[in-house]
Amino acid sequence: MTNVLITGVSSGLGFALAKAYLDEGDAVYAIGEKMPKQLENNPHFFFFPYDLSNTFMIKSTLSEFLDKRSFSLVILNAGVLGDINTLDKVETLYIKEVMDINVWANKELIDLLASKSTVQQIVGVSSGASVNGSKGWGAYSISKAGLNMLLKVYAKELPEIHFTSLAPGIIQTPMVEHIINKVDDTVFTSAKTLKEAYIQSPSQAAKNLLQTFPKLLNYESGSFLDVRTMS
Numbered sequence: 001m002t003n004v005l006i007t008g009v010s011s012g013l014g015f016a017l018a019k020a021y022l023d024e025g026d027a028v029y030a031i032g033e034k035m036p037k038q039l040e041n042n043p044h045f046f047f048f049p050y051d052l053s054n055t056f057m058i059k060s061t062l063s064e065f066l067d068k069r070s071f072s073l074v075i076l077n078a079g080v081l082g083d084i085n086t087l088d089k090v091e092t093l094y095i096k097e098v099m100d101i102n103v104w105a106n107k108e109l110i111d112l113l114a115s116k117s118t119v120q121q122i123v124g125v126s127s128g129a130s131v132n133g134s135k136g137w138g139a140y141s142i143s144k145a146g147l148n149m150l151l152k153v154y155a156k157e158l159p160e161i162h163f164t165s166l167a168p169g170i171i172q173t174p175m176v177e178h179i180i181n182k183v184d185d186t187v188f189t190s191a192k193t194l195k196e197a198y199i200q201s202p203s204q205a206a207k208n209l210l211q212t213f214p215k216l217l218n219y220e221s222g223s224f225l226d227v228r229t230m231s
Helices: 012-023 055-066 092-116 138-157 174-182 189-196 202-218
Strands: 003-007 027-032 045-049 073-076 121-125 162-167 223-226
Touching: 003 012, 003 092, 012 027, 012 202, 027 055, 045 055, 055 092, 073 092, 092 121, 092 138, 121 138, 121 202, 138 162, 138 223, 162 202, 174 189
Parallel strands: 003 027, 003 073, 027 045, 073 121, 121 162, 162 223
Antiparallel strands: none
16 A cells, blocks of 8 residues: 545545545545545545645644655645636736645645655646646646746755656546636637547546556656657
C-alpha cells in the first residue's frame, strides 16, 4: 500500500482519482471543502476539510495532517475557473482570488510538504489554456501558466522531488458544465471548440491518469505535458 495525497476531492476529477486509488488498495490523504460521502467509511481514506483559498493558514492548519507522512504521489488538483470574460471586464481583485487557489495554495502546500513530509512525485493539474491564451480565459490561463512555472522552478529547487504540470484533457466536471451551459460560444469561440471536443467522464480520466502518472517520471522534472499529445 502506498500513500497518495489529492487536493480538491469533493467532486469531479479529484473525487474520481481518490476512488480509483482506493480501489487499487492505496491509502488516500485528501483535502477538500466537503467530505465525499461515498468515501467517508473507507478505512484507507483520510480527509481534512479545508478551503484552500485561505492560503495564509495552510501551513499552520495542515501541518499536523501532513507531518512525517510519506507520499509516493501528490496530485495538486484543486482549482477554480473564474469568469470567462475579456480581461478589461475582470477586476484584478478577482484574478487574485483565482491565483490564490490555482497557484499560491499550491506553493504553500509544496513548502509544507517539503519541510514536513517525504514526497517522491508531485503532479499539478494544469490545462491547455495555460499555453493557448484564448480570448476570455484570462484569469484561468494566467493562473495555470503560473502553476506551470511554479512547478518548473520547484523542480530546480527541490531536485529530490519529481514535478510535472499535466493537462489531463477535457473532463465532465462542474467547471466544464459551466462553460457548456453558461458561456456564449459566439463571443468566446474557444468554448465552442470545447463543446465539440471529446469529453471524458471523471472515472475514465482517472483510469487513464493512473496509468499516466508513473510515465511522467520518464520526462524531465518541471515539464508541462498534455495527455492528448504524449506518446
